[in-house]
Amino acid sequence: xxxxxxxxxxxxxxLVLSICAGPVSARYPTVQGENAGISVLDTVYIGExxxxxxxxxxxxxxxxxxxxxxxGDIMGEYFQLTNDVASQITGSPGTxxxxxxxxxxxxxxxxxxxxxxxxxxxxxxxNTEIFTNDQPANIPTTLGVIFYIEGGNLNxxxxxxxxxxxxxxxxxxxxxxxxxxxxxxxxxxxxxxxxIANPSDKTNTNYEFRLGDQTNIPIDEDTQASMTFRIxxxxxxxxxxxxxxAVRGTLDLSLDQxxxxxxxxxxxxxxxxxxxxxxxxLSPSSNANSPYFPDSGTYTKIDDYTIRVQPGWDGKxxxxxxxxxxAPIGSYQVTASVAASPLEKKTVSFRVTSxxxxxxxxxxxxxxxxxxxSVGDSITLKGVVTGAQKTVPVYLYITGPNLPANGASLxxxxxxxxxxxxxxxxxxxxxxxxxxxxxxxxxxxxxPGTYTIHANLNPYGHREGGTVGxxxxxxxxSVALSWDYPISEPSIxxxxxxxxxGYFAKGDILYSWWIARGSPGVTDQSKTSGEVRWYIxxxxxxxxxxETNFPLFSGTSDSSDGGEVGxxxxxxxxxxxxxxxxxxxxxxxxxxLVYQHPGPNNVFDVSATGxxxxxxxxxxxxxxxxxxxxxxxxxxxxxxxxLTKMFEDPKSDDLYIMTQFMVEEPWISFDSISNxxxxxxxxxxxxxxxxxxxxxxxxxxxxxxxWLTISRLDLNVGSETSTxxxxxxxxxxxxxxTPFRGYRTFGYDEIDTSSWxxxxxxxxxxxxxVSFKQxxxxxxxxxxxxxxxxxxxxxxxxxxxxxPYQTTQATPLHTPTQSVAWTAEPTLTxxxxxxxxxxxxxxxxxxxxxxx
Numbered sequence: 001x002x003x004x005x006x007x008x009x010x011x012x013x014x015l016v017l018s019i020c021a022g023p024v025s026a027r028y029p030t031v032q033g034e035n036a037g038i039s040v041l042d043t044v045y046i047g048e049x050x051x052x053x054x055x056x057x058x059x060x061x062x063x064x065x066x067x068x069x070x071x072g073d074i075m076g077e078y079f080q081l082t083n084d085v086a087s088q089i090t091g092s093p094g095t096x097x098x099x100x101x102x103x104x105x106x107x108x109x110x111x112x113x114x115x116x117x118x119x120x121x122x123x124x125x126x127n128t129e130i131f132t133n134d135q136p137a138n139i140p141t142t143l144g145v146i147f148y149i150e151g152g153n154l155n156x157x158x159x160x161x162x163x164x165x166x167x168x169x170x171x172x173x174x175x176x177x178x179x180x181x182x183x184x185x186x187x188x189x190x191x192x193x194x195x196i197a198n199p200s201d202k203t204n205t206n207y208e209f210r211l212g213d214q215t216n217i218p219i220d221e222d223t224q225a226s227m228t229f230r231i232x233x234x235x236x237x238x239x240x241x242x243x244x245x246a247v248r249g250t251l252d253l254s255l256d257q258x259x260x261x262x263x264x265x266x267x268x269x270x271x272x273x274x275x276x277x278x279x280x281x282l283s284p285s286s287n288a289n290s291p292y293f294p295d296s297g298t299y300t301k302i303d304d305y306t307i308r309v310q311p312g313w314d315g316k317x318x319x320x321x322x323x324x325x326x327a328p329i330g331s332y333q334v335t336a337s338v339a340a341s342p343l344e345k346k347t348v349s350f351r352v353t354s355x356x357x358x359x360x361x362x363x364x365x366x367x368x369x370x371x372x373x374s375v376g377d378s379i380t381l382k383g384v385v386t387g388a389q390k391t392v393p394v395y396l397y398i399t400g401p402n403l404p405a406n407g408a409s410l411x412x413x414x415x416x417x418x419x420x421x422x423x424x425x426x427x428x429x430x431x432x433x434x435x436x437x438x439x440x441x442x443x444x445x446x447x448p449g450t451y452t453i454h455a456n457l458n459p460y461g462h463r464e465g466g467t468v469g470x471x472x473x474x475x476x477x478s479v480a481l482s483w484d485y486p487i488s489e490p491s492i493x494x495x496x497x498x499x500x501x502g503y504f505a506k507g508d509i510l511y512s513w514w515i516a517r518g519s520p521g522v523t524d525q526s527k528t529s530g531e532v533r534w535y536i537x538x539x540x541x542x543x544x545x546x547e548t549n550f551p552l553f554s555g556t557s558d559s560s561d562g563g564e565v566g567x568x569x570x571x572x573x574x575x576x577x578x579x580x581x582x583x584x585x586x587x588x589x590x591x592x593l594v595y596q597h598p599g600p601n602n603v604f605d606v607s608a609t610g611x612x613x614x615x616x617x618x619x620x621x622x623x624x625x626x627x628x629x630x631x632x633x634x635x636x637x638x639x640x641x642x643l644t645k646m647f648e649d650p651k652s653d654d655l656y657i658m659t660q661f662m663v664e665e666p667w668i669s670f671d672s673i674s675n676x677x678x679x680x681x682x683x684x685x686x687x688x689x690x691x692x693x694x695x696x697x698x699x700x701x702x703x704x705x706x707w708l709t710i711s712r713l714d715l716n717v718g719s720e721t722s723t724x725x726x727x728x729x730x731x732x733x734x735x736x737x738t739p740f741r742g743y744r745t746f747g748y749d750e751i752d753t754s755s756w757x758x759x760x761x762x763x764x765x766x767x768x769x770v771s772f773k774q775x776x777x778x779x780x781x782x783x784x785x786x787x788x789x790x791x792x793x794x795x796x797x798x799x800x801x802x803x804p805y806q807t808t809q810a811t812p813l814h815t816p817t818q819s820v821a822w823t824a825e826p827t828l829t830x831x832x833x834x835x836x837x838x839x840x841x842x843x844x845x846x847x848x849x850x851x852x
Contacts, residue, residue, distance in 0.1 A: 027160045030054075032085060033234055034164035040108045043156040045115040046089050049235035054084040056098040056108045066096040066110065088235075111156070118151030120229050120242040123202040127275040135242060136313040140273050141212030141219045142249035144186045147227045148202040149240060157233070158198050167231045169193035171214060174224040174243065178216040183209045199229060211246045222247050247315050249273035253336040253346040261387065263325035264357050265458050266291070266350055267420060270309060270317040270336050277339035280319060281306050282332060289326040291352065293319065308339065318420040320458070327352050358386045359394065361455040361481035365567050368483075372569035374490045375443050375600050376518035378525040380566030381453060382438040383481075385430040394437045395425040395459045399466075400451035406461035407454065410441050417461040425459050440566050441485075442525045444602060448489045456480040490518025492532070492597035494659040495575075499694035499702070501737035502659075505666040507770030508704065510583050511696040512593060512661070513575035519552060520572065520597045521604075526565055528552050530572060533604065535618060537639040538591040538663075542618040542631050544608035550574035550697075575697035580769065586663045592640035593661060599653035606646045606654050625651040664689050668706075668765050668774035676778065677786040679754050684708060685747035690767055692734045692744050703733045707766045708748050713777065714759040727751055758782040 028037035032050040039055050057063055067078035068091060077091040078099065093113050098106035121134040122145050139145060147169055170193065172179035185191045186208040196207070212219030226243040252271040260266045272278055282291055285305040292304040299309035299319065311317045321334070329352055337345035361383040373379055385392045397407035397417045404416030410426040417424045430437035441453070456465045465480040495513040496502045504510055514532055521531025533546040552570035564570075598604045605624045612618045621643065622628040629646060631639055640658055647656045670686040693703035708730045728751065734744035746765075758780055766773035 027162045029163065035162040035166055036234055038110060039160075041110065042160055043111040043113055043153075044089050045113055045157070045233065045236055046091070046093070047115070047236040048089045048233060049087060051086045051089065051234060052084060053081055053086060053098070053110075056106065056110075057084060058098070058100065058106050058108075061100040061102060061104070061106075063098055064101045065099040066112075067099040067105065068092070068094045068096050068112070069105070070094060113153055113156065115154070115157075115231075115233075115236060115238055116152035117154055117229065117231070117238050117240045118149050118200075120147065120227060120240040121150050121202075122147050122227075122242070122244075124275070125203060125205060125208055133313050136244065138245045138247045138314045139211060140249035140315050141217060141223075141246050142210055142273050144208045144210055146202050146204065146208045147229075147242075149199045149229050150202075154231075155200060158200065161197075162233070163195075165195040166233050167194075167196060167199055167229065169196065169199070170228045170230070171211075171216065172226050172228065173216040174226055176216065179228075180214060180216055183207075184213045185209045212248075217246050220248055220250070249276075249315060251278075251336060251338065251344055251346050253334065253348050255334070255348055255350050257350065259351045259353060260323050261353050261357055261389075262323060262327050262329075263387075264323050266321045266323060268319045268321060268334050268348075270311060270319065271315055272311050272317075272336075272338070274311050274313050274315050276310060278309055278311070278317070279306065279337050279339050279342070280309060281335045281337075282321065283335070284332065287328050289324045289328065291321050291323045291327055291332055294322050296320070320420075323352055329354055357388055357392060357457060359455060359457050359481060360384045360386065361483065364483050364485060367567075367569040368485055371486045371488055372571075373443070373485075374488045374518035374569070375446060375448055376490050376520070376522065376602055377443055377487070377570055378519070378566045379441045379443065379485060380438060381428075381441055381455070382436055383430075383455060384436050385457070388430055388432055390432065392430040392437075392457065393422065394428050394430055395422065395456045396428065396439060396453060397425055397456075397461055397465075398451050398453050399462055401447070401449045403451075406463050407466075410439070410453070411445070413445055417459075419460045419464055422459040425461075440525060443487050444600075446487060448487055450484055450486040452482050452484050454480040454482040488517075490516075490520070490597060490600060490655065492516045492520070492595050492655050492657050494593065494595055494657045495573075496659070496661070497694055499692045499736050500661075502661045503689055503737065503743075504583055504661060504663050505689045505691065505704075505770060505772075506586060506588070506663060507580050507584050507666060507772070508691040509580055509696065509700060509702045510578040510661075511575060511694075511700070511702065512659075513573065513697060514595050514657075516572035516574075516595075516597050517570070518572075518597070518600070519570050520602070521548065522552070522602065528565060528570070530570075531598070531604075532572075532574075533596040533608070534576065535594045535596070535608070535640070535643055536591055537594075537634075537636050537643075539587055539589055539636055541586065541591070542634065542639055543616070544612040544618040545576065545615040546613065547574065547576060577696040577698050577700050579700075583663060588664050589662070590636070591661055591663060592637055592658060594640055594643055594656055594658045596647070597655035599655050601653050604654060605652035606643075621646060623649070623652065625649075627651075666690060666767065666770050666772040668767075668772075670763065670765075670774075670776040673763075673776075673778040675781070675786060676753070677781040677783045678756055678758055679783060681750040682753050683747070683750050684710075684763055684765075685745065686765070687743045687745055688734050689743055690734050690770065690772075692736050704767050704769045706732050706734070706746055707768065708732070709764045709766070710751075711762045711764070712757070712759055713762055714757075753780060756780055758785070 026039050027035040030037040030052040032052050036050055037052050038044060044051060053063060053066065063081050063084050065078040065080050068075040079086050079090045089112060091112060095109050096112050098108045100106065122139065123134065124143055124145050126144055168181050170179045170181050171183065181193045183191055183193060185206060191206055211217045217223055217225060223246040225246045226241055228239060228241040230239045249272060254269050256267040270278055282305040284290060293301060293307050295301060299307045301307050309317045309319060331349055331351050333347050333349050335345055335347040367373060368379060396410055398410050399407050403413055407417045409415055409417060409424060428437050428439040454465065468479060493515045495515060497513065516530065516532050519530055528551060529549045530552050531546060531548045532550065536543040551574060552572050553564045554571060554573065603624065607622055608618055609620045609622055619632050620628060620630055623646065629642060634642055644656055644658060647654045666689065668686060668688045676682060690704040691702045695701060708727060710727065729749045732746050732748050734746045737744045760777060760779055762775050762777050764773055764775045
């Protein structure tokens with residue numbers, strides 16, 4: 001073929017291909033900047049400035065804007081062009097079309113996006129298996145690494161082949177503040193970190209380098225460092241950074257102890273370059289019972305005395321060495337060497353002594369097995385280590401409902417223990433001088449349920465310590481010792497004394513009991529005292545109080561005595577006591593008593609304010625979550641219900657119990673005395689609501705004393721009839737209440753009436769404790785008139801009011817002040833006891849006057 005024709009055909013082919021291929025997306029330089037020229041189909045980013053869109057011009061038309069369209073619809077968003085240049089890209093992401101001054105749209109488009117850099121990461125091309133961790137906290141100074149950017153939408157820009165120093169990576173020594181943008185790569189060549197064509201490429205070895213080869217990172221010490229990626233694209237700037245520690249990769253080997261007894265373990269820690277093969281050897285190994293490496297999935301076992309191991313990202317590898325019970329006594333060496341360079345090695349020694357260690361974990365107290373401990377209580381864990389001649393650490397961990405599979409610390413149930421890391425376990429010490437190890441477990445951070453606590457001489461969790469033959473087991477392969485510990489919900493109960501029945505007369509001692517489980521209010525687990533609060537509501541009566549130091553254990557009241565803590569379950573049985581003055585000022589009626597327990601979090605989320613917190617009139621109740629209520633005008637049950645609703649709020653875990661008691665006017669009634677003659681035995685008895693003998697929580701005696709007097713009312717007889725009424729015993733006290741009746745009975749010893757005269761008598765029972773008395777008249781017959789008897793109705797001495805005295809403010813025995821005020825101190829008034837006698841005298845005088 002003619003060469004000229006061949007050339008023409010070739011040129012035509014190139015022309016056709018260029019037409020078919022369409023426009024090529026690429027940034028190009030303009031007077032506005034190196035990457036300011038925008039090609040059709042390019043991606044531009046919101047915030048870029050001074051971009052040149054002349055490639056979007058159409059013959060015979062003038063560009064005035066790039067406008068957003070979606071599915072052919074005009075969206076009303078655009079950025080203006082002046083002489084084909086956009087001063088700044090604005091609007092929202094989407095597809096933008098060329099718009100002309102004649103109001104028409106062109107077909108040439110660009111994409112507008114919000115720039116997202118993604119995340120700065122690191123790779124190690126020579127150790128591809130470590131890509132699972134692309135942001136390690138530690139990077140060895142001897143490891144070849146490449147930093148790259150991943151994620152976001154930066155690849156859209158990279159595909160447009162921007163030119164110049166539009167990006168940079170900068171390595172900074174955080175300690176010194178010195179940063180560099182040029183590194184010495186793995187090949188020993190200088191390599192700039194400015195304007196990298198593809199900053200997301202993690203395989204380009206031109207940018208692979210060792211931190212220790214750089215001028216600002218020392219190779220022989222750990223250094224805080226950071227890598228920063230920054231772009232500056234036509235005025236749009238963004239930065240991504242990643243901080244880490246550059247750790248020296250120098251070979252090192254250490255042991256957790258230099259002397260170990262037979263039948264125990266020793267831990268070796270290798271430090272070196274991550275994911276580099278090292279050889280560990282034990283010597284001597286001539287005896288079948290020599291210390292050896294156990295089987296493990298964390299290294300390759302060559303034989304019992306030789307293993308191949310790789311440190312992780314942190315440059316460390318932990319290896320256990322088993323010391324058999326029959327291991328020969330003497331010195332042993334552990335040697336670590338680089339597999340690829342056996343001459344680089346490190347050797348450490350340890351000595352095996354006689355006396356294998358045996359751990360004992362004592363059985364829990366009976367109260368544990370009986371389920372008497374609650375959330376918030378403390379439980380003692382203890383045992384011994386036989387064969388120990390020095391202090392020995394004992395590692396504790398806990399398993400149970402929804403706890404980490406490998407077990408958790410006893411102080412932080414959400415943190416899983418890490419095999420070989422003693423700091424993640426709860427650790428206690430066995431002392432040969434004391435002869436035991438002991439730990440007081442505070443259950444306050446746990447949910448109710450049954451938990452298993454494990455004890456081990458090695459810091460291994462449930463996977464290795466709870467599996468027969470695991471790395472955390474003893475020389476015989478036995479699993480860690482353990483016991484189950486059930487703990488129940490905290491609770492509070494109200495208890496009325498059998499002697500009161502919940503009924504109180506005005507002027508009597510007011511008292512009640514509670515049982516609060518779960519060590520309420522305890523902020524120091526060695527304390528034996530707790531806190532409970534309560535509220536009393538009645539008609540026009542709202543009162544709050546608390547006890548901040550009540551004994552949790554029966555028979556103890558000294559908070560400094562911690563002898564029972566952890567050994568027996570605190571029962572929390574106690575109560576309040578208010579003296580007689582308190583009930584003098586109460587109106588008769590029903591009162592509602594609400595006890596409050598701080599709940600599992602041991603914080604009173606609902607609380608009285610001001611003086612009421614320590615015994616006083618309740619006006620306002622506040623909460624830890626910001627709510628409050630005004631109780632100033634609430635009455636009785638309404639107030640009690642309003643308070644309990646605050647306890648039931650989901651934001652509060654406080655516990656409560658509501659009960660009630662009755663306050664009444666004092667009263668005494670008598671059993672009928674009939675058909676009683678001189679010489680008969682006289683029995684005085686009756687019923688009352690006055691208090692029986694009982695002891696309150698603080699040992700106050702509640703008993704009311706009833707004094708008996710009997711007087712003859714016949715005044716018109718001679719002096720020979722004025723013989724004193726002989727009463728063998730003139731005092732008694734009420735008995736325990738009749739169930740569900742609210743009253744108590746009383747009675748006096750029988751009285752011999754042989755020396756008495758027939759006539760009308762008045763029986764008076766006086767209770768000085770509450771300033772109240774009641775009288776009753778009866779007829780004592782002559783022996784020959786016994787068949788007819790007269791009994792009058794009980795009367796009340798007019799000189800003694802049946803109402804209790806008005807007094808000063810009600811004050812609990814244990815509270816020095818309170819804010820309710822009552823007045824008028826009572827005075828016991830002497831009763832005349834001559835009502836019928838005066839009546840007879842008056843009738844005689846009237847007869848005399850009328851007659852004369």
